[in-house]
Amino acid sequence: MTKVVRVASGQGFWGDWLEAPRRQVEGGPVDYLMLDYLAEVTMSILQKQKERDPRMGYARDFVGAIESVLPAIAERGVKVVANAGGVNPEACADAILALAAQKGARGAVKVGVVTGDDLLPRLDELLAAGHALANMDTGEPLAAIRDRVLSANAYIGSTPIVEALAGGANVVITGRSTDTALTMAPLRHEFGWAADDWDRLAAGIVAGHILECGAQCSGGNCLHEWRTIPDLANVGYPIAEARADGSFTIAKHPGTGGRISVPSVTEQLVYEMGDPASYITPDVIADFTTIRLEQEGPDRVRVHGIRGREATPFLKVSIAYRAGWKAVGTLVYAWPDALEKAELADRVLRERLDRMGCRFDTILTEFVGASATHGPLAGDGRDAPEVQLRVGVRSPDKAMVERFVREIAPLVLNGPPSVTGFAGGRPKVEEIVAYWPALVDKRAVRTAVTVRE
Amino acid sequence: MRVRLVDIAHARSGDKGDTANVGVIALRPEWYTLLARELTVERVSSHFRGMLRGDVVRFELPNLHALNFLLHGALDGGGTLSLKTDAQGKVWSTALLRLVLDVADDEARRLALPPAP
Numbered sequence: 001m002t003k004v005v006r007v008a009s010g011q012g013f014w015g016d017w018l019e020a021p022r023r024q025v026e027g028g029p030v031d032y033l034m035l036d037y038l039a040e041v042t043m044s045i046l047q048k049q050k051e052r053d054p055r056m057g058y059a060r061d062f063v064g065a066i067e068s069v070l071p072a073i074a075e076r077g078v079k080v081v082a083n084a085g086g087v088n089p090e091a092c093a094d095a096i097l098a099l100a101a102q103k104g105a106r107g108a109v110k111v112g113v114v115t116g117d118d119l120l121p122r123l124d125e126l127l128a129a130g131h132a133l134a135n136m137d138t139g140e141p142l143a144a145i146r147d148r149v150l151s152a153n154a155y156i157g158s159t160p161i162v163e164a165l166a167g168g169a170n171v172v173i174t175g176r177s178t179d180t181a182l183t184m185a186p187l188r189h190e191f192g193w194a195a196d197d198w199d200r201l202a203a204g205i206v207a208g209h210i211l212e213c214g215a216q217c218s219g220g221n222c223l224h225e226w227r228t229i230p231d232l233a234n235v236g237y238p239i240a241e242a243r244a245d246g247s248f249t250i251a252k253h254p255g256t257g258g259r260i261s262v263p264s265v266t267e268q269l270v271y272e273m274g275d276p277a278s279y280i281t282p283d284v285i286a287d288f289t290t291i292r293l294e295q296e297g298p299d300r301v302r303v304h305g306i307r308g309r310e311a312t313p314f315l316k317v318s319i320a321y322r323a324g325w326k327a328v329g330t331l332v333y334a335w336p337d338a339l340e341k342a343e344l345a346d347r348v349l350r351e352r353l354d355r356m357g358c359r360f361d362t363i364l365t366e367f368v369g370a371s372a373t374h375g376p377l378a379g380d381g382r383d384a385p386e387v388q389l390r391v392g393v394r395s396p397d398k399a400m401v402e403r404f405v406r407e408i409a410p411l412v413l414n415g416p417p418s419v420t421g422f423a424g425g426r427p428k429v430e431e432i433v434a435y436w437p438a439l440v441d442k443r444a445v446r447t448a449v450t451v452r453e
Numbered sequence: 454m455r456v457r458l459v460d461i462a463h464a465r466s467g468d469k470g471d472t473a474n475v476g477v478i479a480l481r482p483e484w485y486t487l488l489a490r491e492l493t494v495e496r497v498s499s500h501f502r503g504m505l506r507g508d509v510v511r512f513e514l515p516n517l518h519a520l521n522f523l524l525h526g527a528l529d530g531g532g533t534l535s536l537k538t539d540a541q542g543k544v545w546s547t548a549l550l551r552l553v554l555d556v557a558d559d560e561a562r563r564l565a566l567p568p569a570p
Binding site for chain 2 (some may be wrong): 221
């Protein structure tokens, strides 16, 4: 009988459904549970937390997730792969081992820890060695923002995760590994795919891309026939049932809601896509124009035919840096003439800010309910039952933004009529942590793997 | 005959920095050729006139009956810099679906395209 390895997706981002990991290990057979916690902005938030407390800097939700699936790990051999380590994978491992001890599962949990993605301590060494780390989008050298850098992490691939699994780990914690490697690494480990078996590695990456956003391929956020998608309250997260030849089936547990169809999987395939013929990862370049999809049964889509080619000699680096301050204020205006009142309020606000000498890099006004998401395509919005005025500002000068947030509430009494929706108080002034994508020579990044129990 | 894109395709979008991507997928495989012919870079750029600071780039995925558009400079800087409600470009897909196509009557009949209401 053909060996099938089942990788279940249990978390599509930090903040996803807390129920999902437990539902995935209890709803039917799975071999691996994949949990993706890291978005581009997450690393810098975690870095700030670590600066305040050296035991922090990882995705705290992960500890609760492991607690909810501990019986499956300890008694049924389910393995977990997660990039929950953030900027402090060792501290994350400490927390998981402490949890296991507390729950009487010491010895049953072997934590593989992948490190080496964190380039922050090595940044000046890398620059001195000639790695420019220029912005991939603008070409600007890193020197332009060097003194404002908060975090710098290389996106690492599947190899160290495979090493951790081979070393006996049943919970693998990484820092900034790619989302797709969390799915591909278990398949590489189970099927023994070679590091230059491009087609199969690419298949693992495509499986990872389909799973990495949780229910977004199984009926969540699905536009196709959305009214008829059954029982979203009970939505089933996706599972890749993979075979050694690189083909796999996307499925979900019986009795769960949502839908897995060719259209639902296709929507996820095109999500955040660049050039589909060159989906670049640290392990392989996958060609999404070779993917074949077939509905092989209810809520089952077979995926096959995937081709890949040799990876590039670079790793992508995600650098976060301080980039000024921002705030967003909102007020709601009611019919009649809701949009016209909101437009007047915007003019009044801007005139007051201008007279006070407030200057911003950007001041952006949107009329939510009329044109915020579709702009001029949305029609005139003149008869809207209500319109939310939404004004945002951005400035390197925090005082300017602080002055701005005091100018919203007064409009309730000294601006246009029929206004409400201000109960939240003054808008919050937030520091902007911006994102700087760069490339680095693979040979400059050295990952390390330890297995602890 | 006028045909609304929203009646013959579905779509999803996401972001990479200041770029939104919109993947447009034909609701029936036989409608893909029409989409590939009509949804040119020029047509999509003109649809989004005044809303983008950069170019439109198009890729074809005939295997998925889909086109992928990159809308550069769509997100006020993108990510955490952006002041927009849709800072991550999540619903640019629906803005593209507002597009209305003019299709010759005989082709529209042959492909059984739903007429715009």
